[in-house]
Amino acid sequence: GESVGLHLPTLSVQEGDNSIINCAYSNSASDYFIWYKQESGKGPQFIIDIRSNMDKRQGQRVTVLLNKTVKHLSLQIAATQPGDSAVYFCAENADSSYKLIFGSGTRLLVRP
Amino acid sequence: GAGVSQTPSNKVTEKGKYVELRCDPISGHTALYWYRQSLGQGPEFLIYFQGTGAADDSGLPNDRFFAVRPEGSVSTLKIQRTERGDSAVYLCASSFGGASYEQYFGPGTRLTVT
Numbered sequence: 001g002e003s004v005g006l007h008l009p010t011l012s013v014q015e016g017d018n019s020i021i022n023c024a025y026s027n028s029a030s031d032y033f034i035w036y037k038q039e040s041g042k043g044p045q046f047i048i049d050i051r052s053n054m055d056k057r058q059g060q061r062v063t064v065l066l067n068k069t070v071k072h073l074s075l076q077i078a079a080t081q082p083g084d085s086a087v088y089f090c091a092e093n094a095d096s097s098y099k100l101i102f103g104s105g106t107r108l109l110v111r112p
Numbered sequence: 113g114a115g116v117s118q119t120p121s122n123k124v125t126e127k128g129k130y131v132e133l134r135c136d137p138i139s140g141h142t143a144l145y146w147y148r149q150s151l152g153q154g155p156e157f158l159i160y161f162q163g164t165g166a167a168d169d170s171g172l173p174n175d176r177f178f179a180v181r182p183e184g185s186v187s188t189l190k191i192q193r194t195e196r197g198d199s200a201v202y203l204c205a206s207s208f209g210g211a212s213y214e215q216y217f218g219p220g221t222r223l224t225v226t
Contacts, residue, residue: 041219
């Protein structure tokens with residue numbers, strides 16, 4: 001299928017290393033944030049979310065950090081694996097609305 | 113269980129033609145969303161249904177675009193007089209509710225207007 005993100009910023013990491021993907025959001029009223037993973041030819045897949053009353057949330061091998069002061073969100077992936085190679089998008093949801101506003105993505109490449 | 117499904121997976125049409133894109137949401141999900149994704153960009157919101165009604169269609173780019181969900185389940189996105197700029201991947205998502213519920217995405221329909 002058509003590749004997602006041919007012109008996106010790329011993060012290249014060695015298999016087994018940790019990855020950090022960053023995202024800046026614009027709306028200070030946003031109160032819910034989500035990270036999605038998108039593989040080529042597929043729809044976005046939910047990874048982890050965080051609400052604005054938290055600054056950190058951990059999942060399996062993933063951690064999301066939220067800094068509301070500077071409107072910054074990051075996704076940390078521990079022990080990155082080849083299957084983690086994909087495009088990653090952050091999304092925000094403002095004022096408990098239903099629209100997701102997606103940021104520009106980052107392509108993660110995992111070197112074997 | 114089955115996820116969100118979309119048909120067709122690919123659609124090639126000539127400029128000026130009419131197309132319909134179908135979305136089957138996850139059973140039991142009352143909310144359904146359409147997004148459009150251009151190459152190298154994140155998905156952009158088009159329209160949101162809660163049940164049968166379009167609760168927000170503010171993302172539809174113009175009146176050539178229309179979507180329906182007559183029975184509160186399957187939805188169809190309709191594009192009239194297609195233009196080359198309509199070429200994109202059209203994504204459908206569904207969720208249990210509206211705000212702050214995880215949205216599950218389908219694989220998308222890649223529309224190419226020649």
